[in-house]
Amino acid sequence: MFESAEIGRSLDKATFEAEEPALREALLEAQYELRQQARFPVIVLINGIEGAGKGETVKLLNEWMDPRLIQVSTFDVQTDEELARPPAWRYWRQLPPKGRIGVFFGNWYSQMLQGRVHGRFKDAVLDQAIDGAERLERMLCDEGALIFKFWFHLSKKHMKARLEALKDDPLHSWRISPLDWQQSKTYDKFVHYGERVLRRTSRDYAPWYVVEGVDHYYRSLTVGRILLEDLQAALAESKQRVQLQPHAAPLVSSLDNRGLLDSLDMTQVLGKEDYKEQLAMEQARLSGLMRDKRMRKHALLAVFEGNDAAGKGGAIRRVTGALDPRQYRIVPVAAPTEEERAQPYLWRFWRHIPARGKFTIFDRSWYGRVLVERVEGFCSEADWLRAYGEINDFEEQLTNAGVILVKFWLAIDQQTQLERFQEREKIPFKRFKITEEDWRNRDKWNDYADAVGDMVDRTSTEIAPWTLVEANDKRFARVKVLRTINQAIEAAFAKD
Template identity: 80%
Template sequence: MFESAEIGHAIDKKTYEAAEPALREALLEAQYELRQQARFPVIILINGIEGAGKGETVKLLNEWMDPRLIRVETFDLQTDEELAHPPEWRYWRQLPAKGRIGVFFGNWYSQMLQNRVNGRTKDAQLDQSINRALRLERMLCDEGALIFKFWFHLSRHHMQARLKSLADDPLHNWRLSPLDWQQSKTYDRFVHHGERILRRSSRDYAPWYVIEGVDPYYRSLTTGRILLQGLQAALQSGRGATPAPHAAPLVASPDNRSLLNSLDLTQVLSKDHYKAQLATEQARLAHLMRDKRMRRQALVAVFEGNDAAGKGGAIRRVTGALDPRQYRIVPIAAPTDEELAQPYLWRFWRHVPARGKFTIFDRSWYGRVLVERVEGLCAQADWLRAYGEINDFEESLVEHGVVLVKFWLSIDKDTQYQRFKEREATPFKRFKITEEDWRNREKWDAYVEAVEDMVDRTSTEIAPWTLVEANDKRFARVKVLRTINDALEAAFNKNNQPRPCGLHRDGTGRLVRTHS
């Protein structure tokens, strides 16, 4: 795979100087068209051999193009904040918006490769990491992103020659880093495992480009031309248009039985029993949140449900047991312009809590397969693929110590009508009822179908849905609290509970995460 990048590609200075102005102008024009159209972001992943010109090439691209529209991110040592979150969090929060370019050094491939080269993981774990990276890239590309993956290469001979040349040069030996010397000792392993990564992760939607890094003229022109061709093709192709659906929605059961209509909505809790059980479960939650084992977990509660099903009241009973510093409520409404410029999961990734914290989502990422589906706010292909993307997202959370509980608060149509009328008749509740609520009620059957599909496709062993019979608010509130408490206790007591992250000390003695 690296043979063609070790044959000594070179371009003379005269040829370079003749080609560089036109390439620079074309790249700048493409960049401004990208900004003007603002239909998709560009993500450039930089990987490869130390000393192969990665930094020099990116510096040159910033000179050729408008650096105000390019953001370069380096992911080397993880901060304490990053270590307290799932590993993907650090990448999601730095994604470029539509119309912008993001350059990622030390990206997800760098992390997995270093762990494999240094013996912290095995081939099976490396392949798992590759598969997770491909799921992320597939999702980003489906959302319209244009991804370039560059591997800058040097043969062992050229790498050693470069190190010797720099070491003997008193004016430039400061450019040598410990990583350069380390990689000179692990070169064969680095190339071997790097080839495995490239072979298994080069896809039509995000291919790898191997660039020989010996000659700076060849390296610069080749990289610039690849970027230009990719940008021009994407700008001309109408990138961001939704592909045709490749799966069918679930079909209603012929006998008209479903999860929702099989719920016993007549369940009630008397006022006395409610007070006693509410106090018990709130005390239990307060105790669990102060448990020292919570330091290794995070808690996420997702609240979805019919309009007027009592989500707000249930959330208030949950938070009523806690210190406000222990939790955060994230209300989800229509996306802002900033959020619309990113993949739809971005707005949720940035609110993922650190270990020891509790985040409540009042509506959530399931809006893609509920309101956006029913109201036609996204194409069928978008909400169909969202089921798999949501399952991957939730698996990433759970794998790294997040206790995830998901509630659908269900009421019948008559109960909803009564609550709507009650809100209209009560002055301090009128703000809760809008014309949109009445309009959504007319699409009751369509929402029921969407909820059925949602539960069938996303209630998994690691992140099951809890359907809450909410005709009686007291019964619903106690069930919600008890479910959260049971989930926390199960996570604390699980004998084979994986650590929320693998930690080891690097050469500086700093704690860093091992990516599996």
């Protein structure tokens, strides 16, 4: 793979100067068309050998194009803020919105290669990182992103010649960084693992481009042409592309017309005095656990989903009632904003992942894609079908990073919901809780029940199980929620 990049490709100055103006103009026009259409973002990953022209090429692209619409991000040493969260968090928060270009130095490939070259982990961990990169890029492309992956290459001979030429030159020796010297000693390993990574991650939706970096004229025109041709092709696609239907087994209702939620014992109740005693005990337990020094290794994240009027808000208030407001944050999830619609679906949830020692509560969550968006037709079948796998991958990343993840579905029966709806209409300070949409959703009760069943079947995993809460009796539900959170924290502490 890298041998073909070492054949001495070059371009004379006259040819470069003759082609540069037209290429520059075309790139600028494509960039403005990208901004105007605002249908997809462009992500450019920069990797390769030190001294092969990575920085110089990006600098030139900023000169050729409008730098105000290009966001360049460098991921080197992790900050304290980044270390307190899952590794992918630092990349998600820097993703460019639709209509913009993001350039990533030191990206996920750089991290995995440096880690393996310097022996911080073995091949098995590298292979896991490769698989994770593939899943991330597949998801970003499914969300519409256009991804370019450039590997700037230098042969070992050319790398050493560059270092020798620069080290004794007082005017240019500053261009040699400690990383240059370091890589000169690990070149063979870096190329070995680099080829392994490129071979396994060059896909039709996100291919690698290997660019020989010796001659800057050749290098610059090559990168510029690749960007231009692929960007023009993407911009020329119809805005209303026909999305192929996924090849998947159909999801159907159960043959006996009995769903998962039908198996719950909705008659469970908790008396008033027992409720007061158990609520106080579980709140005190939660308060102590959140102050425990072992919590410094973990973050806590609770997801609340459920039927309309199932009591999510009341349960959340009993949870937060045990805590200092500085310890937690509640994220209410509604229809996405313009900013959120300009990003991949999971972006608006990644941005709220808590740091270690903190607690975030999602009132509604990423499961909206396989619930309301599925039932109401707000996304395509392909989108919500692939969401199951994306969600499982997302949650695995969270738990691997020490996040204690607790997921609740608060369930009530149709009669209880009707009574609560009617009560809300009668009480002035509760009228804001009931809308025409709530009444319309009742007409799709069975559709939502099927969606919930599929959701639990496909996303209740060993590392992130669902807890189904029988919520006809609010007191019983609130105590069960608190007890489940406490048990999850204690189980995580026991594994430390």
